Amino acid sequence: MQTINSVLVANRGEIACRVFRTCHELGVRTVAVHSDADANALHARVADATVRLPGAAPADTYLRGDLIVKAALAAGADAVHPGYGFLSENPDFARAVLDAGLTWIGPSPEAIEAMASKTRAKQLMGLAPLDENEVTENDLPLLVKAAAGGGGRGMRVVRRLDDLATALESARAEATSAFGDGEVFVEPYVENGRHVEVQILADTHGTIWPLGTRDCSLQRRHQKVVEEAPAPSLSDQLTAELHTLAIRAARAVSYVGAGTVEFLVADGKAHFLEMNTRLQVEHPVTEAVFGLDLVAEQLRVAEGHALPADPPPARGHAIEARLYAEDPAQDWTPQTGTLHRLTVPDGIRLDTGYEDGDTIGVHYDPMLAKLIAHAPTRAEAIRRLAGALDRATIHGPTTNRSLLVNSLRHEEFTTARMDTGFYDRHLPALTTGTPDPHAPLAAALADAAAQGDPRFGGWRNVPSQPQVKRYAMAGEEHEVHYRHTRNGPETDGVRVVHADARLVVLEVDGVQRKFGIARHGDRVHVNTTTLTALPRFPDPTTQQAPGSLLAPMPGTVVRLAEALTPGTPVEAGQPLLWLEAMKMEHRITSPATGTLTALHVAPGQQVEMGAVLAMVEQQPT
Numbered sequence: 335m336q337t338i339n340s341v342l343v344a345n346r347g348e349i350a351c352r353v354f355r356t357c358h359e360l361g362v363r364t365v366a367v368h369s370d371a372d373a374n375a376l377h378a379r380v381a382d383a384t385v386r387l388p389g390a391a392p393a394d395t396y397l398r399g400d401l402i403v404k405a406a407l408a409a410g411a412d413a414v415h416p417g418y419g420f421l422s423e424n425p426d427f428a429r430a431v432l433d434a435g436l437t438w439i440g441p442s443p444e445a446i447e448a449m450a451s452k453t454r455a456k457q458l459m460g461l462a463p464l465d466e467n468e469v470t471e472n473d474l475p476l477l478v479k480a481a482a483g484g485g486g487r488g489m490r491v492v493r494r495l496d497d498l499a500t501a502l503e504s505a506r507a508e509a510t511s512a513f514g515d516g517e518v519f520v521e522p523y524v525e526n527g528r529h530v531e532v533q534i535l536a537d538t539h540g541t542i543w544p545l546g547t548r549d550c551s552l553q554r555r556h557q558k559v560v561e562e563a564p565a566p567s568l569s570d571q572l573t574a575e576l577h578t579l580a581i582r583a584a585r586a587v588s589y590v591g592a593g594t595v596e597f598l599v600a601d602g603k604a605h606f607l608e609m610n611t612r613l614q615v616e617h618p619v620t621e622a623v624f625g626l627d628l629v630a631e632q633l634r635v636a637e638g639h640a641l642p643a644d645p646p647p648a649r650g651h652a653i654e655a656r657l658y659a660e661d662p663a664q665d666w667t668p669q670t671g672t673l674h675r676l677t678v679p680d681g682i683r684l685d686t687g688y689e690d691g692d693t694i695g696v697h698y699d700p701m702l703a704k705l706i707a708h709a710p711t712r713a714e715a716i717r718r719l720a721g722a723l724d725r726a727t728i729h730g731p732t733t734n735r736s737l738l739v740n741s742l743r744h745e746e747f748t749t750a751r752m753d754t755g756f757y758d759r760h761l762p763a764l765t766t767g768t769p770d771p772h773a774p775l776a777a778a779l780a781d782a783a784a785q786g787d788p789r790f791g792g793w794r795n796v797p798s799q800p801q802v803k804r805y806a807m808a809g810e811e812h813e814v815h816y817r818h819t820r821n822g823p824e825t826d827g828v829r830v831v832h833a834d835a836r837l838v839v840l841e842v843d844g845v846q847r848k849f850g851i852a853r854h855g856d857r858v859h860v861n862t863t864t865l866t867a868l869p870r871f872p873d874p875t876t877q878q879a880p881g882s883l884l885a886p887m888p889g890t891v892v893r894l895a896e897a898l899t900p901g902t903p904v905e906a907g908q909p910l911l912w913l914e915a916m917k918m919e920h921r922i923t924s925p926a927t928g929t930l931t932a933l934h935v936a937p938g939q940q941v942e943m944g945a946v947l948a949m950v951e952q953q954p955t
Contacts, residue, residue: 335638338362338413338437338645342385342406343377344415344427346396347408347614347687347698350377353415356629367402369395369766371697376687383409392697396420397514399427403434413437414638415629418697419512421448422612439636441611447585449609451481453519458586459606464520466502471495473522475541478502480509481517482698487918488512491523504912507892508919526753527600529553529607532567532580533629536589538572539637543645544577545620551660551752552741555664555918559734560741561616566712566750569602572692576604576742583609592617592632598754615656615704618683622652622708651718655738659700659730663765664739667729667886668700670943674854676730682707682722694731694936696888696915701731712750716742727784729852729859736862740764769808772828773860776838778803778814779823781867784853804868805858811868883925883948885941889915893937902930904950911935911947924954 343350354377366381366411371392378384385405386395389394396402406414414431416422416439426448431438440446449455464473478501480488488509490501504516511640512514533545543620549565550558568576583606594614596607617628624646635641659669673692678684686703706727707719720742723735737847742763746752757764783804800815801823816825817941823830831839831846838849848898852859856867892912904910913920924930932949935941 335435338439338633338637340365340400340409340411341413341415341439341492341633342367342409342411343378343381343415343417344396344399344402345420345422346372346375346377348701348704348851349379349615349687351687352508352685352917353629354380355419356767358625359629360633362633362900363411365406365411369404369697371695371762373796376689376692385409392695393511394514399424399430400585401524402427402574403430403436403800406431406436411436413439415439415631415632417616418610424514425450425669437636438619439591439593439594439632441587441589445589446611446776448587449583449593451517451612452479452608453454453517453645455583455608456606459583464522466740469495469498469520475523475525476520476525478505478518478520480505480513481515483575487557488518489707492520504919508914518638518776520681520700520933524598524600524605524623526755527598527605527751528565529558529596529597529602530568530576531594531596531614532880533614533617533628533639534580534584534589534593534595535631535635536584536591536593537641538590539640540639540642540856542581542589542645543641544580545624545645545810546625546648547573547576548616548619550616551754552756552847553748553754558616558656560653560655560738560747561619561659562651562712562715563619564648564651568599572599572602572604574662579604579606591635592628604866615701616654618685618706618955619652621656621685622706623648623650624883626647650700650708650710652705652706652708653712653715653742654704655719655742656701657696657703657705657723657728659702659732660732660734662734662761664886665921667920668696668918670694670696670888671731671735672854673702674747675727675852676703677715677727679722679725698916712746724862727852729854729857732864736767737764740767765862767808770861770863772840772842772847773849773863773865774803774805774807774812774814775816775825775828776851776860777858777865777867778816778838779830779833779838780835780849780851781853781858782823783833783894804909806866806868807863808953812865879949880944881926881928882933883910883922883950885913885943885945885947886922887915887920888943889920890940891935891937891939891947892932892943894935898933900930904930913941922947923951926950 340363343353357364364381366378366384367387368378369392370379387401413775421427425443428443476492478490492498493600505518506516522573529550531548537540547565549561552560570689583595592613594610598605662669673688683706707715709715723739800817803814805812816823829841858865892914894911906927908924909921911922913949928951
């Protein structure tokens with residue numbers, strides 16, 4: 335039996351903060367590592383000690399196991415927690431930690447090696463991937479998948495054999511960038527299955543707990559968005575089968591610690607996907623249902639303590655939603671900038687790696703936070719989480735908040751009929767909301783009050799022209815007109831009850847509505863609606879030429895479409911180039927059908943958001 339007194343977390347962001355929180359509660363000293371880009375990140379600020387990882391690009395820093403081991407020794411840590419992603423499923427890193435005389439908070443390197451490669455894991459479970467050189471039309475659709483890592487990176491769905499070579503190349507490049515391992519494999523793609531997994535916890539004394547089930551079917555780009563425990567609408571027989579298979583997988587590799595066995599469930603049958611030999615992003619829903627702290631249990635197991643014979647009883651239902659800085663309506667484009675404000679209602683668990691004022695950069699995953707609700711029933715948990723997201727204060731870059739709220743309230747989800755194709759079917763409807771028509775007026779009145787307009791709230795005995803302000807909202811421009819009268823500002827059809835810089839109250843058809851206002855630069859947040867203040871008279875020098883293809887985010891040009899040169903005919907929506915940002919590849923497509931008249935970038939070039947990548951002259955109609 336050993337005692338862990340100091341833990342280095344070989345990770346960053348939300349998971350590092352999550353592990354540190356438990357360590358501090360247990361009285362364990364914490365050590366953070368950070369890249370130059372993360373020098374002032376929250377995980378570095380909350381740790382007891384920090385170590386800079388030198389000499390590597392920000393995107394690759396946390397893959398340098400040699401530097402991380404040196405950091406642990408230099409800081410006097412006696413244990414290393416890998417978190418998830420990066421090196422968490424790298425057996426060589428686990429060996430290096432152990433060889434340095436440190437405690438590894440996770441399974442043995444041999445167990446990781448057996449399961450970290452999805453190809454070897456399938457063979458261990460009596461399955462085998464397809465030979466990419468032998469697949470035929472009868473095998474379609476196919477899934478190209480990274481052998482190492484997860485999180486949706488290095489995964490491509492192939493529906494035509496002609497697309498297989500491109501999918502393999504793209505998946506290999508993305509897997510190499512994210513995990514330092516470009517191995518991929520091909521397997522049949524199960525359409526419209528549910529993604530169900532079993533959390534396990536095993537000690538060094540032979541006890542294995544199967545901690546219920548989780549459903550993670552709501553996914554974008556094969557990355558989970560909403561997760562819940564227990565998985566709804568599973569028969570007792572199927573649940574027992576999933577538990578048996580999970581225990582079988584764990585025993586096959588003498589597993590120790592927390593891990594997850596994942597399945598696709600279709601037509602009442604379970605199809606083994608993989609075993610993740612680490613803590614999962616969605617572990618909080620299992621914690622809520624079983625009343626456990628899985629990080630604390632990981633530390634106790636690593637110290638050699640035995641688990642009780644049986645896990646605690648499950649109670650209620652928990653749902654987690656991942657809040658991302660991204661625009662789902664624009665092909666999930668990640669967003670960057672300052673997170674000015676993030677608060678959620680009481681009673682909701684918030685796991686995050688950011689605080690107000692932090693910058694969301696381009697080097698890492700765009701997840702801002704996880705919101706977790708626990709309630710006696712599934713329906714109550716859904717209502718509680720959807721309501722909390724609706725009332726949360728989120729000021730900063732565009733997020734997927736509205737998508738999450740709409741997803742949770744969608745009939746297919748509330749009746750537990752969802753599957754992994756949910757967003758393929760419903761994304762347009764879920765992202766086509768009606769913006770609040772009174773938000774621009776509320777913004778204009780608050781802006782006038784903030785600027786100290788001498789007539790605001792007063793009146794002059796001289797007729798005046800209406801005040802005019804312009805805003806961009808949901809991709810459209812809105813012009814607001816109002817007048818100052820002896821009774822304060824007025825506008826057609828709406829009575830202004832109150833207006834100051836932070837709160838506007840409007841009465842519409844006898845109903846008074848409150849609008850909370852916050853302004854950061856030219857961005858104005860009105861309740862949950864975000865507007866951009868525009869000059870009354872547009873500046874022609876800031877207008878882009880028609881046909882300009884702009885970078886939707888800062889990133890690096892990975893590659894260009896084949897034979898792409900000026901003069902090439904292009905179709906609207908045709909992929910022209912690929913940008914890498916936040917460890918993912920993003921396809922940039924032609925805005926119109928016409929001719930490519932200019933190409934301003936080359937592979938390997940870094941570009942800023944808004945940079946002109948190419949020019950397309952639209953074909954006359």
